[in-house]
Amino acid sequence: MKLVVVQGPLSRGQLKLYLLAVLFFAANAILTVILPLQGDAGGMEQGEIGLMMGAYMLTCMVFRPWAGQLLSRCGALAIMRVLLIVHGSCLVLYSLAGIDSYLWLRALQGAVTAFFSMIMQMGMVQLLSAEHRAQGMSLYTLSTMIPQLFGPLLALYLWDTGESSLFIGIMIALGVTTWLTGHFAPLPVTPLGEGSFTFREMLRSFTQLWHNRILLVCSVVMLFASCVFGAVSTFLPLYMEKTGAGHAGYYLMLQGLVVVVCRFVLRKHIPSDGSWHSGLYAGLLLSAAAGSGLLAVLESAGALLYVSAVCNGVAVALLYPSLVTYLSFVLPSRNRAVLLGLFISSYDLGFSSGGLLMGMAAQQLTYSGMFTLCAGLCVAACLVVLLNRNPMRSGESGPLR
Structure with missing residues (x-):
């Protein structure tokens, strides 16, 4: 064949x-x-x-x-x-x-x-x-x-x-x-x-995070944000069923529609110049924070509940492709594939943590408290972006500032 x-x-x-x-x-x-x-x-x-x-x-x-x-x-x-x-x-x-x-x-x-x-x-x-x-x-x-x-x-x-x-x-x-x-x-x-590369080589490559400030910043931001995305995906239907507020199917359908439309319509507007667009990244993280904040007050949010789906959908649609495009320009070419693999792993780890860690948080804090914590994670990720608002150029290294 x-x-x-x-x-x-x-x-x-x-x-x-x-x-x-x-x-x-x-x-x-x-x-x-x-x-x-x-x-x-x-x-x-x-x-x-x-x-x-x-x-x-x-x-x-x-x-x-x-x-x-x-x-x-x-x-x-x-x-x-x-x-x-x-x-x-x-x-x-x-x-x-x-x-x-x-x-x-x-x-x-x-x-x-x-x-x-x-x-x-x-x-x-x-x-x-x-x-x-x-x-x-x-x-x-x-x-x-x-x-x-x-x-x-x-x-x-x-x-x-x-x-x-x-x-x-x-x-x-x-x-x-x-x-x-x-x-x-x-x-x-x-x-x-x-x-x-083997799993052992992948584990060894994690040490490069501490020597490449660019990769570290992007991975921390993606870890926090994807943790929130995972928590919403896992616990929103349960939360809505218990409170009787809103319809989880409509919410997730609207969020998915926003993701699809944004990725298609705005695909040519994602920055592709190798520059660190801190305003864009911070705005997307604040959008996710607003979405989680509205979920924290689900029972009193009323129609604003579905605004949360739009806020989260925009963040899900644009944050990952924006960061991975930036990294594709600035990471050293000799090991770009491995370093991009580490960044993707930060997304996977964060999304799984949204279920693992936020599930335990929900047991201690209730669902409302858990989504408040999610909003706080997005704000923390936003602060990481803003503290690194000066352009991060290829070849720079050092600890997270």
Whole structure:
């Protein structure tokens, strides 16, 4: 079989990959909402729910290096076909197993996602021409967000109806259709041959954070912000169900719509000049702080509750691509890939901490207190940005100021 070279980001082959991404992440969009509700109904504490949900991104972060190693030795299409069988099996087990099995299933799903994400992104690097690569990757990230427009509403519908057979049917249908789409995906069949690094090397590279002020600042900011994003994703449906204020499905759909629209409409306006735009980053963090602050007063917020979805959506949409674009310019070329990997790991770690740590915070402070703490984290990240408002240039080093 020959390698198919896709010439444009909207070719038939690329559209198949975007559809595959939508189907794959649709399952997670449903499970992210329904699993905490099922866990709570089964008697789980907030800390246990946070551990269960945080295990997803934590294992995703840990398994990324092994995904890179395997891709450098094996064909992406062969790995994808096996991977999607595991994915489908995992979805079926969610619908059949009890809540005691959710933790390890969530961890397994995170490992599968690590491999899926690496296969899709590295495959696109080979399949797309250089001039179309940025557009293709942007459309791929949009595809991963599209399930947020319908997944939460579908999850709450399934929860309200209480029809377990319907939930099982949807999980089986998603598993089968995702596998069929992936089976015929136009991915490379030969080893990608890309450089990769081991988990031990990744741990050793973390020491570089303390010697590169640029990377340290960006990673701290992303860690704090993604912790807030993870907390909202994990605990908002539970919070709204307990208070009876607002509708979690509408909130998450609106937030997802804002993310999709912002990433598409504003994609050409994200700074791409290698300059440190402290005003933009601070503004996005304050937007997230406002969103969390409104959630902290959920019962008295009224219609302003949905303003929170807009505030959080704008921050989710623009903060990560803005920072990663800046780093792509200023990090030294000799080890840029490894350093960018560390930055991505800060996002994964922060998002998982949003469930792990904020779940324990919710047990001690109530949900209102937890979201107040989230607002404080965003303000702290904003202060880190402003304390480093002087341009951070490539080659500068030193501790965080």
